[in-house]
Amino acid sequence: MAGVRRMDLGEALALGPGWRHACHALLYAPDPGMLFGRIPLRYAVLMQMRFDGRLGFPGGFVDAQDSSLEDGLNRELWEELGDTASAFRVERTDYRSSHAGTRPRVVAHFYAKRLTLEQLQAVEARAPQAKDHGLEVLGLVRVPLYTLRDGVGGLPAFLENSFIGAAREQLLEALRDLELLEPGSISNLKIPPSK
Amino acid sequence: MAGVRRMDLGEALALGPGWRHACHALLYAPDPGMLFGRIPLRYAVLMQMRFDGRLGFPGGFVDAQDSSLEDGLNRELWEELGDTASAFRVERTDYRSSHAGTRPRVVAHFYAKRLTLEQLQAVEARAPQAKDHGLEVLGLVRVPLYTLRDGVGGLPAFLENSFIGAAREQLLEALRDLELLEPGSISNLKIPPSK
Numbered sequence: 001m002a003g004v005r006r007m008d009l010g011e012a013l014a015l016g017p018g019w020r021h022a023c024h025a026l027l028y029a030p031d032p033g034m035l036f037g038r039i040p041l042r043y044a045v046l047m048q049m050r051f052d053g054r055l056g057f058p059g060g061f062v063d064a065q066d067s068s069l070e071d072g073l074n075r076e077l078w079e080e081l082g083d084t085a086s087a088f089r090v091e092r093t094d095y096r097s098s099h100a101g102t103r104p105r106v107v108a109h110f111y112a113k114r115l116t117l118e119q120l121q122a123v124e125a126r127a128p129q130a131k132d133h134g135l136e137v138l139g140l141v142r143v144p145l146y147t148l149r150d151g152v153g154g155l156p157a158f159l160e161n162s163f164i165g166a167a168r169e170q171l172l173e174a175l176r177d178l179e180l181l182e183p184g185s186i187s188n189l190k191i192p193p194s195k
Numbered sequence: 196m197a198g199v200r201r202m203d204l205g206e207a208l209a210l211g212p213g214w215r216h217a218c219h220a221l222l223y224a225p226d227p228g229m230l231f232g233r234i235p236l237r238y239a240v241l242m243q244m245r246f247d248g249r250l251g252f253p254g255g256f257v258d259a260q261d262s263s264l265e266d267g268l269n270r271e272l273w274e275e276l277g278d279t280a281s282a283f284r285v286e287r288t289d290y291r292s293s294h295a296g297t298r299p300r301v302v303a304h305f306y307a308k309r310l311t312l313e314q315l316q317a318v319e320a321r322a323p324q325a326k327d328h329g330l331e332v333l334g335l336v337r338v339p340l341y342t343l344r345d346g347v348g349g350l351p352a353f354l355e356n357s358f359i360g361a362a363r364e365q366l367l368e369a370l371r372d373l374e375l376l377e378p379g380s381i382s383n384l385k386i387p388p389s390k
Contacts, residue, residue, distance in 0.1 A: 049336035053353030128319040139336035141244035158248030
C-alpha cells in the first residue's frame with residue numbers, strides 16, 4: 001500500500017504523544033476439516049466485516065486509560081467478540097509488526113494468537129451477542145487458505161475484497177510468517193494488487 | 196454484469212431439463228439501531244462469505260428430489276444457516292427475479308424474506324453450528340445501508356467487495372424495490388461498476 005511504512009515496536013512506542021496507537025489481532029486455530037471432502041482447510045483464520053463495508057481484524061484504538069497496548073487490545077476484543085474473548089489473552093509474545101501511514105499520526109500494531117479450534121468456534125458462536133455486533137462489527141468470516149481448481153476461487157478471490165488500512169498486508173505477512181498455507185503455495189499464489 | 200439476462204419465472208421454468216435451477220434468499224429485518232448513536236441502521240440485511248472468497252446470498256442448487264424451487268431453497272437454507280431456518284419458510288410470494296447467464300445453463304432465482312429482528316438475530320446466533328459452517332459458508336455478514344461522511348465508507352465500499360454471479364445486482368435490486376435505503380439516497384449513491 002502506498003505510503004505505509006513498517007517500523008519496529010521500539011520506534012513506534014517512541015513516536016510521542018501526538019500519535020494514536022491501534023492494535024488488531026489475527027485469531028487462528030488448526031482445522032483438520034476438508035472442503036468437499038478433498039481440500040484441506042489447514043487453519044481457521046478470523047477476520048470481520050466492519051461498519052464501513054471493509055474487511056479487517058478485530059481490535060481498535062488504545063485509550064489513555066489502558067495500561068498497555070495489550071490491555072487496550074484485549075478490551076477491544078471483548079467489546080467486538082464478546083465474553084469468550086476473556087477465555088484467552090493476547091500478549092506481547094503474540095506481537096507481529098507495526099505499520100504507520102494508513103492514516104495520519106496513527107500507528108497500527110498487529111498480533112496473531114493461536115487458539116484451539118474449540119476456542120475459535122466459541123468466539124464465532126458468541127460474537128453475535130457482543131456489544132458491537134450489528135454496529136461496528138457486521139459479522140465474522142473465516143479466510144479461505146486454499147486455491148480452487150480455477151486458480152482464482154479461494155484465497156486469491158478473497159484478497160480482491162475491500163480491506164481497511166494495512167489489514168491485507170498484515171494478513172499476507174501472517175500467512176507467510178506463520179506458515180499457514182500449504183508449503184510452497186505462497187510463491188505460486190497470484191496475489192492481486194491492492195486497490 | 197456482461198451477458199446476464201433477466202427473465203420472468205414462467206420463461207425460466209420452461210427452459211427444459213438441460214438447465215439447472217439455483218435459488219438464493221435475502222433475509223432482512225427492520226433494525227431500529229443507530230451506529231455511533233447517530234446513523235440509522237434501518238434494516239439488518241444478511242449476506243454470507245462463501246468458500247470461494249466471494250460474497251453471496253444463502254441458498255444453492257435445486258435437486259431432482261426437491262418438489263419445488265422453494266423446497267430446494269428451504270433445504271439449502273437449513274444446511275447453511277442451521278435449524279433456526281426451520282422457524283420460517285421462504286415461499287413463492289417472496290420471489291423477486293430470475294437471471295440466466297452467469298454460468299452456462301444455470302438460472303438463478305432470487306427471493307427476499309422479511310423477518311423480525313429477533314428471528315434474524317437467532318439465525319446469526321445459530322449459523323456457526325450449521326452443517327456447512329467453516330466449509331461452504333465462511334460466515335454471515337450484515338450489509339451496511341448507510342453512507343459515511345467521506346462518501347465511500349458504508350454501502351459504497353461494501354459494493355466494492357467480490358460478489359458471486361448476480362448477487363451484487365440482486366442486492367441492489369432488492370434495496371431499491373423493497374425501499375430499504377433512506378428515501379432518495381439510491382439515486383445519489385455512487386455505485387462502483389461491477390468487476
